[in-house]
Amino acid sequence: MRISPAYLKSGILVSTAGVFGSAFLWLLSFKAMAFWMGPEGVGLFSQLRQMAQAATVGATFGGTNSVVQGLAERKDEATRRQFRATAARLVCLSGFAVVLVIAAAAPLLTQFFLASSAPALVATVRWIALAVLLNVGGTYALAVLNGYRSYPYLALAQIAGPAALVMLLGGAGWWHLPPDPQLLSGAFVLCFGVTCLVGAFGVSRLPKLERALRLGALPKAQSRAFVRFAFSNLVAALSTTVALLLVRSWVIEAKGLAFAGLFDAGWTLTFNYTTLFLTACSAIYLPRLTAAVRPEDRRACMLKTAYLVLGAGILVCHAMVLLKEPLIHLLYSSQFQASGEVLMVLVIAVIFRGVSWVYGTLILATRNSRILVVSDVALNLMLLASTRYALDSFGSLQALSWAFVLPNFLYLVFVVEYACLQNRLMCRRDIWPFLLAGTSPLFYLALSGPQWANSGLVTGLSMVVGLGAAGAALLAYKKVVS
Template sequence: MARFKNGISPVFHGWKSMRSGACFSFAGVFGSALLWLASFKVVALWLGPAGVGLYSQLRQIVQAATVAATYGGTNAVVQGLSEREDESDRFRFRVMASRLIGGTGAAMAILIFISAPLLTRFFLSSDDSALIASIRWLSLAVLLSVGATYLMAVLNGYRAYGHLAAAQIAGPSGLALALAAVYFLGIDYRPEMLVWLFILCFGLSFGIGAWMVAHRPRTYTAQTNDSLTVRETSAFLKFAFSTLMAALAATVALLLIRSWIIESRGLAFAGLFDAGWTLTFNYTTLFLTACSTIYLPLLTRATEPARQKACMLKTAYLVLGISTLVGYVMVMFKTPLIRLLYSREFDMAGDLLAILVVAVILRGVSWVYGTLIIATRSSRTLLLSDLLLNVGLLALVWCCLRHRPMLEALGWAFVTAHFLYLVFVVEYVRRKNGQMQRRRIWPLVAVATLPLIFRSDEAQWVQLAIGLCVSGIALYSYKTVMT
């Protein structure tokens, strides 16, 4: 058996670091999530389902453009910083990444400004001049969002979790407060106002993030040559392009789905869909983002099969336990939850929420397994798997809107697509690491999801008890994984 310094495994040190950073990471992500949720509540009271539909679509356009300009979000920068130990190497990497991302972000903002009429017609099914003006203003929001995302990736890569949390919370705080002021003061609504609030939000995040990065201690001497070699730059671009296409596939797929819903059923129906989707998928994404700030760097360093297995299983059990517990409670109290966070006008989103909980349980586990593709830089697999997932999802949603345009049918489309993706990533990980057995995860996933698939209003308490038991078993399994 391998001996480690002081008798302690490096994985133990990793998990100790994970626990110490978890508080800041989760505070930042979930503080931001609660503030975004508060903003949706104000928009729901102020403008109703149609307003929520427009607000969500504008936000999705910003997200899609940000993902494109940052080469897939934060993963490429975080992974690049995590694999470099020398501070001067990290600085040279940051210089190269900032130039690429800054240039791409500026180009994306200019493109949005120029093509505003076309984007308005395609994504909002409208030629209204006020909406076209809103899209033009959105170009500035995109530029600030790109800058904020890059700065947060740098803070994440340096494991400055406290500073990262401050940058994550700053923008949504300003957004929620400004929206509340507009609502309570009774200021007349204009579509551009929603975009101005986005500019405020991302501008605050960018400003705080820039200040945090600028005031990081510099522990190396100035370099006359501050650029990476051609080989290093090519390696980054290859990996970044794959993460870009993978992340963009998911973001654009959701943007298209919302556009099809608006075109087929209108903004009000899109608002109902977004209520169910936001309370499940959106906040699951935020939870996984919080986990990723620590899990991705840890898994990147776990090059031995045993360490990979311990890292993945502990994270899988933790994610499954938390998502199952929260999901079952949400299904049990879906109607009061929707009325609390939105309004009575959104009650129809309750059945969609119950179905999407199944999909997010599947997604959480598949994310844990699929992160191995990113950690090992399997660029081709990352690209193909995400493209197939999202093309399949688009095909299922398109069929639903054509033949059965109901919220519940849309929910089952998401469940089907994410089940197939989970099958793929479990088999992929098993092939790459023979120690990752199917029986370690599939029984728990099956017991967690089947009561929700065959749910009955008459047996809600029984289903809740099953969910609590599965969650407890998963969290106990998390404790028993040997590190």
């Protein structure tokens, strides 16, 4: 199936609108939580969401990537239907298995991840099992829509669920309902349920085969290949979500829900929304990189995406540092002022994360299962080690934030070297000078004392340097020959 440039351009705009709309609505949901339940509520909300995400990743073999990659490399509808039959059966079976485990092990999960055995929280975790089941269905539907490049329905499904979530949480805060953990789990059920329904509707509108054709599942050899790749993607993605779950559980156990809520506010404004943005980019980038066969085509695809992500990331991160106090007050409340310490440091890790995602997607596109597993597991083991050290030795928000910077920098070094090794046309000088120029002012502000970090002159100069680095990256984007 050939995609016209005009359709692809409009698809990029629609997909971007969908993911930014979804990100904005999730941001509003955190604002509603901050207004309704304060830092403790935000901490609980974030941990429940991470638990649901981890379970969904496990049930869908790593999220959407396996299905998107499998559909993108198949050109005719007949083989796509065979692939979908196999993938749907596996996802359905694993989804029900994960949900049963959550329901049965709810007391243990509550004690481990929420450092509590309160009956209300145990019941909340059991309700999260239903939210996970709906999220599994929604995730699979989004993956199919992405693989078919059905961007309007993809964007609609991405927005619909968070919109319902915001309305429910906003209503709870407006009517001053008593804080109730089970209402939070009900909010997730509503959110993921709406996404699942809209996604299923979009899938039903995809092209259909002739009725006379009856297709079964994939041949055994192809099924085994899919399962191997999906399992590798599962281990890689699950290592990330489980690592974040463990980090949050350690923070809650050591410092309480309020401290976790303050950290989550800074983490959400940086890492969480960066991940959502990169997920949106993946809807365009992963299929295109998978389809690019010639080394020069892959180089052009990677560099154009890297420069675009880096340029946008530098602009946004410098602006967030410049406006951190009014931003936190606007999106959360004055109770979250300490989250500025988290934001100041995590913006550096976010820039590293964005570029490493661009280069690391090459591992997915080439289905290098061994490297995918080893690199992601190593990254998350380093993250766990650094955060455990930061909590035990310092116990401050800023130290915990720096624990995210080092692993992401080391992973960036690895994926850049991997890309250069796989494609001799890729060069280190294509990206490192831009990264150095874009992050140096942020390092200076984060490592300086408060008197310098809050100085208008210093932050102004930082913004000027950031604008220059972002402009240089975007200019390099224009110069890449497709």
